[in-house]
Amino acid sequence: xxxxxxxxxxxxxxxxxSVKIECRSLDFQATTMFWYRQFPKQSLMLMATxxxxxxxxxxxxxxxxxxxINHASLTLSTLTVxxxxxxxxxxxxxSATDRINTGELFFGEGxxxxxx
Amino acid sequence: xxxxxxxxxxxxxxxxxxxxxxxxxxxxxxxYFPWYQQFPGKGPALLIAIRPDxxxxxxxxxxxxxxxxxxxxxxxxxxxxxxxxATYFCAASISAGGTSxxxxxxxxxxxxxxxx
Numbered sequence: 001x002x003x004x005x006x007x008x009x010x011x012x013x014x015x016x017x018s019v020k021i022e023c024r025s026l027d028f029q030a031t032t033m034f035w036y037r038q039f040p041k042q043s044l045m046l047m048a049t050x051x052x053x054x055x056x057x058x059x060x061x062x063x064x065x066x067x068x069i070n071h072a073s074l075t076l077s078t079l080t081v082x083x084x085x086x087x088x089x090x091x092x093x094x095s096a097t098d099r100i101n102t103g104e105l106f107f108g109e110g111x112x113x114x115x116x
Numbered sequence: 117x118x119x120x121x122x123x124x125x126x127x128x129x130x131x132x133x134x135x136x137x138x139x140x141x142x143x144x145x146x147x148y149f150p151w152y153q154q155f156p157g158k159g160p161a162l163l164i165a166i167r168p169d170x171x172x173x174x175x176x177x178x179x180x181x182x183x184x185x186x187x188x189x190x191x192x193x194x195x196x197x198x199x200x201x202a203t204y205f206c207a208a209s210i211s212a213g214g215t216s217x218x219x220x221x222x223x224x225x226x227x228x229x230x231x232x
Contacts (some may be wrong), residue, residue, distance in 0.1 A: 006159070023207070032218055034219060034220070036216065040155075041225075041227075042223045042225070043205060043221075043223065043224050043225050044160065044220075044222045046219065046220070046221075049219060050231070079192040091157075093159050093160070095220070097218035103161070104162065104165075105150070105209075105218050105220065106162070107152075107159040107160050107161070107162075108159050109158055110157070110158060111160045112157070
C-alpha cells in the first residue's frame with residue numbers, strides 16, 4: 001500500500017534552535033499534505049494544510065512564523081519549527097492523500113521532538 | 117460543528133470479548149469516517165473506514181456500524197486480543213473535494229486494554 005515516510009523519527013535540540021521535519025509520499029503524488037501535532041495521551045490536532053506550490057493554510061491558533069511549512073514538490077513537505085522552545089516538544093505527524101488513485105489518507109510514523 | 121466526540125476514554129476487555137467504541141459528529145457534510153489504531157510512539161494506522169451510503173462495514177474482526185440519522189458511528193472489535201491493545205481514534209472528513217478534502221477531525225481517542 002501507499003507509504004508516507006517521515007524523517008527524522010526522533011530529534012533532540014537545544015532551545016532557540018530550528019528543526020526541520022520531512023514528510024515524503026513514497027509511491028504516490030500528494031498535492032496536499034497535512035501536519036498534525038499530538039501531545040502525550042491526547043488526540044491529533046491539525047496544525048496546517050500543506051499545498052504543493054502554494055502557501056500552507058494554518059489552523060486557528062497555530063503560529064505560521066513559528067511553524068514554517070514548505071511543499072516544494074508533489075512528494076515532499078517540510079515542517080520547520082523555528083526558535084524551538086520546550087513547550088514545542090511534541091509528536092509531529094504528517095499525512096498525505098492519494099487523491100488520484102484511492103482517495104485514502106495515509107499517515108507517517110511521526111517525529112518526536114524534544115526541546116531541551 | 118467540527119467536533120467529533122468519542123467514548124469511552126478508556127476500555128478494558130478480556131481476551132475474546134467484544135470491544136465497542138462510539139463516536140458522534142455534528143457536521144452533516146462529513147462523508148468519510150475512518151478509524152485509526154495507534155501504538156505508542158507510532159503514527160496512526162488506518163483500520164477500517166466507512167462512507168454514509170452504507171450502515172455497516174466488516175473487515176475481519178473489525179466492524180463499523182453507522183447511523184446517519186443519529187450522526188453516530190461505532191467500532192466493534194470481535195474476539196479482542198491482547199495485541200489489539202492500543203489507542204483508537206475515530207475521525208471524520210469531507211472527501212468530496214474542495215479545501216476540506218482529506219482534512220480529518222479526530223475524536224479524543226480510546227485507550228483499549230485487552231487482558232489475556
